[in-house]
Amino acid sequence: MNVPDDLRYTKDxxxxxxxxxxxxxxxxxxxxxxxxxxxxxxxxxxxxTHVDAEAAFGEVEAVKTxxxxxxxxxxxxxxxxxxxxxxxxxxxxxxxxxxxxxxLRPDNVEDVDRLxxxxxxxxxxxx
Numbered sequence: 001m002n003v004p005d006d007l008r009y010t011k012d013x014x015x016x017x018x019x020x021x022x023x024x025x026x027x028x029x030x031x032x033x034x035x036x037x038x039x040x041x042x043x044x045x046x047x048x049t050h051v052d053a054e055a056a057f058g059e060v061e062a063v064k065t066x067x068x069x070x071x072x073x074x075x076x077x078x079x080x081x082x083x084x085x086x087x088x089x090x091x092x093x094x095x096x097x098x099x100x101x102x103x104l105r106p107d108n109v110e111d112v113d114r115l116x117x118x119x120x121x122x123x124x125x126x127x
Contacts, residue, residue: 001127002030004096008072008115011124012054015096016072018112023078027100028060028069028091031125036062039091042084044069044102049077053111057102060091072115075106 007015013032017025033039044058051057051071058069080102084090091099106112116124 001034001125002096003118003122003125003127005118007096007118008112009118009121010054010070010072010115012070013125014070014072016112016115018106018109022105022109024073024075024104024106024109024112025100026072026102026104027095029121030095031127032067033092033095033099036060036065036067038063039088042081042088042091042101044080045077047077047079051075051077051104060088069101071104073104073106073108073111075104077102078105079103 007017009015013029015027015029039060039062041061045051053074054070056068057071060067081100
């Protein structure tokens with residue numbers, strides 16, 4: 001299981017990477033995509049939508065289940081990964097790269113620092 005050290009994580013299995021421009025990229029972890037199985041559909045909130053921390057901002061549908069996506073921090077959705085509309089299975093193949101889901105401008109960038117480090121996330125999932 002891949003858990004990159006340069007990301008922060010949530011107990012709900014989302015990852016977040018804060019870029020130099022202050023925008024955060026968010027997706028689901030390798031552990032989450034493995035538990036879900038073959039992903040067939042991804043729906044996320046539209047750009048311009050404000051989401052609260054830990055509030056649902058979308059959902060991932062796999063062959064056998066649907067799972068909500070929860071925002072790691074509060075902020076405004078800046079962009080969505082439109083490529084997932086045609087190829088949602090890229091989340092299974094590359095959850096930390098091409099399988100990103102939204103770009104969010106956090107209300108408070110310091111909130112990212114309060115999320116789980118890779119070591120704590122690994123311990124939580126038994127990796």
